Amino acid sequence: MSATPSNIVIEELPIPVSPGAEGWDDFVAATQAGRRSDAVAFGTSERDYEPDEELPHFQDPHRPSRMFVARVDGGVVARAWFELQADDRDTAWVVVQVPPEVEHRGVGRGLADAIEAGIAAEGRRKIIVYVPETGSGGERRPAPTGFGSVPEQSRSTRFCDARGYRLEQVNRLSRLALPVAGIAEKLAAAVERSGPDFALHSWIGPTPERWLDDIAVLWTRMSTDAPDAGVGTPEDVWTAERLAEEDARKERDDPRKLVTTAAEHLPSGRLVAYSEYSVPPQPGRAALQYGTLVLKEFRGHGLGMLVKLANLDYLPRISPGHPSALTFNAEENRPMLDVNEAMGFVGIAYEGIWRKDLA
Structure with missing residues (x-):
């Protein structure tokens, strides 16, 4: 104390x-x-x-x-x-x-x-701290990535400087008003673009047993494949066993539910992309985007747009009434920002990611 x-x-x-x-x-x-x-x-x-x-x-x-x-x-x-x-x-x-x-x-x-x-x-010894910012005026400090910035003279910037933290990355918080107009047509176009080698699967709550191994791979790759700048995020290894335990724990203790859509690569029978929302039990509250990832080796088929649209199409059918969806993305993650902006997401705030290495 x-x-x-x-x-x-x-x-x-x-x-x-x-x-x-x-x-x-x-x-x-x-x-x-x-x-x-x-x-x-x-x-x-x-x-x-x-x-x-x-x-x-x-x-x-x-x-x-x-x-x-x-x-x-x-x-x-x-x-x-x-x-x-x-x-x-x-x-x-x-x-x-x-x-x-x-x-x-x-x-x-x-x-x-x-x-x-x-x-x-x-x-x-390595500390990563997340600092939200809404101000857009005045002198700016760019992230070392060259994408995004934070206010140079905000209280939080001066506080982090004084304690020896260094800015590494900037995240954007974006909002999408729900429901999405014309989503059926947009989803049909995304299905057409991705081609016949991919099939969609959606579920709410625990991961179906047949997909445990594949979702474990996707969650692991989320810690290694997402833009990381100089943050130094370590690999977070998921296994089917850990995923099943986590699902059971959340099903027992957490009022929120995960709503997931994944894309299966039919020739291999593997899930190669997914998107998920954390959904509160009350319909008047926002759905929060958790992970969205396309395995690097399967990028270029429009799968990011496909799984995000499909999940937003699935959401109101199993949990109607949510007024909005919120998502974070690294400012240098232009492919995913392109997807979000095309869907109608609008940036509303930013988050500096700062790092400090203790002696």
Whole structure:
């Protein structure tokens, strides 16, 4: 436990074992603080998760996490957490969320100190932090990739500079209003373009047993084939067994469902592309894009457009009423941005990805 110069107390928050269990009220307060921060940072509340939707993320045995919070008079007012990868001994991913009402009081500094100390204690040396930005005016700092930029004089840029982080990449957050007009015709054109060697398969929830091996390959390749710039994302190896365990855990504990469409290469019988949405149970909330990937060796057939359109065509048939879809893409990932823009996605915010290597 530590105190910032403003007497705000920083401490680690144990993750509750289930909704309503010991520590649940503080976990809920931390989630709400994160939502208040993100609503300003991203300019939208559509990315919000409910506390019972967030909890399974923090209980993933393959991605262990630790959360730290700032308290005022005993109440949680801000949070930060880091996530590790069980089979990687080097990397930690970080999110810091400080709502506007407690800015300028040393909260961010106190949380960052606690996070970095915790990461060092875990033996990790590479920190990757995600920092949302909505401002577009003033002097800009370009990403080293040459694609995208962040405000040179924003509080977050100056904060990251002061702590020794370096900008590596910029992600774009894009929004698509649902339903998509003329989607049946667009999908038919995508099917025609991809040709007769590919077939579509869609499902909600757990992966069908026949596709476990193929989806495990696609999820693994998501960690190696997506544009990474100088971030240094490690390979995250999935197996059919790990995928089945994850599906069972989510089916048991997570109110959200994955809605997936994949493309099978008929000559080989393998899935070679997929797209998925994380869908909340309430129809009035946004669907959030998780992975979309086409294996490198099968690119050039329009499969990215095919699986994204097919999944958006499938979504309202099994989970109707969602007003929008949100997706993140690296600014240098022009092929996928071309697909998204052709579908009608519009950029609404950006996210700087910063890296720090501890001594």
